[in-house]
Amino acid sequence: MQEKYLGIDIGGTKVMLALVSSDGLTLKRDRIETRAEEGPRKVVERIVESIKKTVGEVEIAGVGLGVPGPIDFSRGVVTLAPNLGWKNVAIVDLFSEKLDLPIYLENDALVAAWGEKTLGAGKGFENFIYMTISTGIGGGLILDGKLYRGAFGAGGEIGHMIIDPAGPTCGCGNQGCLEALASGKALARMGREALEQGRWPEGPSPEGITGSTITNWAKAGDQPSIEIIDRQARFLGLGLTNLTHILDPQAFVLGGGVMTAADLLLPRIKEAMEDYLMPGYAERLQVLPAKLGDIGGALGAAMVARDFGSKK
């Protein structure tokens, strides 16, 4: 009989769960609200309830847990997760109090990357970079077939690569981070700027413009929105070029909410990369949309438990 693994992906607004067999088949899934404001202990309690509901009487070989980094892996502690309001949360201990199962902790971008590697668009690649483009921009590096965490568990912060020191201010305080120029937040900002410039004489109020407003309008053929996507793609192409020159991967796998506009974005990103890349790189590099959607992190967490966890 195949062993079964449980994957949990804790995000700012939702927690995704997946029960996966060792050959990668999804047996069950669940989704609950995070409600981070209730504090980590309550959040874990509700996740454990969902686990019990999802797992039932099934015997579990291991649990993979994806959490926003940076992480202190030696102590099983989430050092800092602004979108959860967590600081030094001993997440493994909190789970172990309620759950008698081996827990394997991993960075959320890395579990999503491992999901794509084992079950999605990253299959067959030993070196690829998973990038999630939503409100922010995050990354998970798969290097030489392994999860790359960085020396202190804080690698993969590719959204905070500064690519224009005169650019707009980022949430991190620097100017011109890739995230400040090409995330969902950046789309919203460029949208508000376009509105102020009178690009939509009968447009909505500035507050009404979000990242998905722009992607939706662009998909519907709205010219000012397409021009904003053009600019976003240019910055993404520059960021991926930098990562290519540094890490020379086989592929990029791009996920996150902004990728609902993949048909518009991908050809433009590739065009920018062809302009920026030094000779030799572009021909062998693939830029692909992620395949697993928002359950990808939970699936990947289960596969991380399968591939790197060990039974108690």
Place this chain on the structure above:
Amino acid sequence: MQEKYLGIDIGGTKVMLALVSSDGLTLKRDRIETRAEEGPRKVVERIVESIKKTVGEVEIAGVGLGVPGPIDFSRGVVTLAPNLGWKNVAIVDLFSEKLDLPIYLENDALVAAWGEKTLGAGKGFENFIYMTISTGIGGGLILDGKLYRGAFGAGGEIGHMIIDPAGPTCGCGNQGCLEALASGKALARMGREALEQGRWPEGPSPEGITGSTITNWAKAGDQPSIEIIDRQARFLGLGLTNLTHILDPQAFVLGGGVMTAADLLLPRIKEAMEDYLMPGYAERLQVLPAKLGDIGGALGAAMVARDFGSKK
């Protein structure tokens, strides 16, 4: 008896050779001119002469060969080395025609990095980035204790990270690469600009200003030159910050000709990084000068042969 390894580092102007025992003791060294214009076959012939002179009757367990990348490792071919004028040079075959010894080919920045890891400033680090700052800027990544080549042997091109799309044009054709902003060439350009701005009323002709002119003047206390070093250090700090957020290393080890001004550069680089880095990174990160000087590549090549090569 300890085994002995030969390291060869082929650069644009000189070839360095080192005979090293397996415990890292340098037994002999040599240096010859590259004279790349004579073509790869002649260059290899003269290196083999130097090898015979250096090695004598000593039995060699392996040869490590550092060459400018990118490299096709499966075929032992240097794909493109502009500073040697080489394109698709079957360097391993050329050596094997003349030399009956196992040859281990590696990227020149990676052998230098491995030299620092085994015998220099990188000792004890499993994750560090070696950066050479001379006419250009190159890099060798040591990740999770191993040489990181990239999927196609072309990783580590950290000098071509674009950090200012409106910046000066780089040799690669892009604008605002780190190399265009912070290399020896960039020092010379900033020097010429300062001269045109009348910063040195009794200064030399613009042609007389090189990178080392500026570093030497700065070390002597010349204010306009120190201001140029300030700007260079700011760009380097930004570049190292990007690499830190992406790869979260334990250390940077900085080598190359420009590091003769390390006393001026290092504190300024660290200051810039403290400004740019997100919380948590700066305290645990070390920025160190390389220890081995221009023999480092040859020493590293010998240690690469020891650690990764295998006897025929």
